[in-house]
Amino acid sequence: MSAKWLKNAVFYEIYPQSFYDSDNDGIGDINGIIQKLDYIKELGCNAIWINPCFDSPFKDAGYDVRDYKKVAPRYGTNEDLVRLFETAHEKNMHVLLDLVAGHTSEEHPWFLQSSKAERNEYSDRYIWSDFCFGSADGLPYIGGECERDGTYILNFFKCQPALNYGFLNVTKPWQTPMNGPAAIKTREALKDIMRFWLEKGCDGFRVDMAASLVKHDDDKKTGTSAIWRDVRRMLECEFPDAAMAAEWNDPGLSLRAGYDMDFYLNVTGNGYSTLVRDYENHENEDHSYFKKDAGGNINRFLDEYMDRYEDSKDTGYISLITCNHDTIRPRYNMDHRELKLFYSFIFTMPGVPFLYYGDEIGMRYQKLPTKEGGYFRTGSRTPMQWNEGKNLGFSDADADKLYLPVDPSKDAPTVSSQEKDPDSLLNTVKKLLSLRSAQEDLQSDAGLKFICTEPGRPLVYQRGSLFIVLNTGGKEVSLQKDLPLAEKLFGIGNTSYEKGRLTLGAQSFAVYKS
Secondary structure (H helix, E strand, C coil), X not given: CCCHHHHHCXXXXXXXXXXXXXXXXXXXXXXXXXXXXXXXXXXXXXXXXXXXXXXXXXXXXXXXXXXXXXXXXXXXXXXXXXXXXXXXXXXXXXEEEEEECCECCCCXXXXXXXXXXXXXXXXXXXXXXCCCCCCCCCCCEECCCCCCCCCEEECCCCXXXXXXXXXXXXXXXXXXXXXXXXXXXXXXXXXXXXXXXXXXXXXXXXXXXXXCCCXXXXXXXXXXXXXXXXXXXXXXXXXXXXXXXXXXXCHHHHCCCCCCEEECCCCCCCCCHHHHCHHHHCCCCCCCCCCCCCCCCCHHHHHHXXXXXXXXXXXXXXXXXXXXXXXXXXXXXXXXXXXXXHHXXXXXXXXXXEEECCHHHCXXXXXXXXXXXXXXXXXXXXXXXXXXXXXXXXXXXXXXXXXXXXXXXXXXXXXXXXXXXCCCHHHHHHHHHHHHHHCHHHCCCCCCEEEECCCCCCEEEEECCEEEEEECCCCCEEEECCCCCCEEEEEECCEEEECCEXXXXXXXXXXXXX
């Protein structure tokens, strides 16, 4: 880990299309983000991650990059982005950009040159088979669209050809080794992109599909890890305060490969999904741990999480998320009380947490037609809800010009309405993040020990000198145990500790100082 500022970092993820529209064209923009930095800071987040804001055809919402060094005109200009960096730094905030490392758009100039029949400097920038009807050795591919005699390998959608970082083991004539000239040129081009934005004030990158670089890599991602370690060496020499967050979901590998953070992503059936999204495993049932009286068991999460935590705590951070742009919002199946408890857990655990825009007010998931390759994810990418005015304060454009429709419900949650309610979800998040910032034992690198995880009893865990207690159920629970609980620093619902007996009322939470 090289970015020491991550010790007390709390990130706010911004989907730029939908955050705040400053020029009334119906699409959020960088100047809109600048105007809302004070809101983010007052919320308690001191860092932001912006989903891709680079020039793109937007067939995958910007994850199909056409020019890595140019801000998409719909968001503004490069100068606007530099001003965002500068303004954030004035407020002691940091900014991560989203780096799409494994592929580009099919409209990127590199690919247009690579697809030509005659050899040129970009012919090997992507992965091409050597025959238009030949096998791609088990990899997804596209043929019939280019003049070049071969098929090109994909990294995700059809519009996203895979960049050539080489193969761990070359088995076909058209494959190149990861340490060969072609793969090295691709690696150096990636570093060049990173330098370009870091020199302009960017504080680092969240890397999309970080494990996808070297093809036919082994289970340990030996080849891809070697590339990222090479990138980390460059950062340590040239930008020692820069941070990297991996979309990898395997901290044991990613953090040893040079990343500072790795997301604990929601994958159906994994530990994280049992917290708030366990309905995905059941047609008509929801056994999420934070769903009241749903039969959830925290050990289904901890059995997986603790192994990951113990394996990686000395090398970097696991990042727990409230949600992200690829995930159904937790409000889909949770009410505000359940969300308060879930966020209380997220923000008192180790690692660097990420709050998805709008989750702090409980924005709903909306079932919508796909937009820019979003498919089911589209419903989690709707405009931020600022107030009760036109388009819920997102934009003064006509409703039919909006990137996506705002929540049409009469009771759609907004920032302005929740700011007035001291017991609102928004104000609960503010109090939690204020506590995390004030208490070093709640920050990213403080230790963790679980004391009671028995079903039917309070969940009890320790962070340094602090003890956190939680009851997600609808009935009072208790535990007879000698604990050094003194001052209560924060609480939701009724909790008490008398004569060695810890009692938690229905759906309650508290942080005690010893």
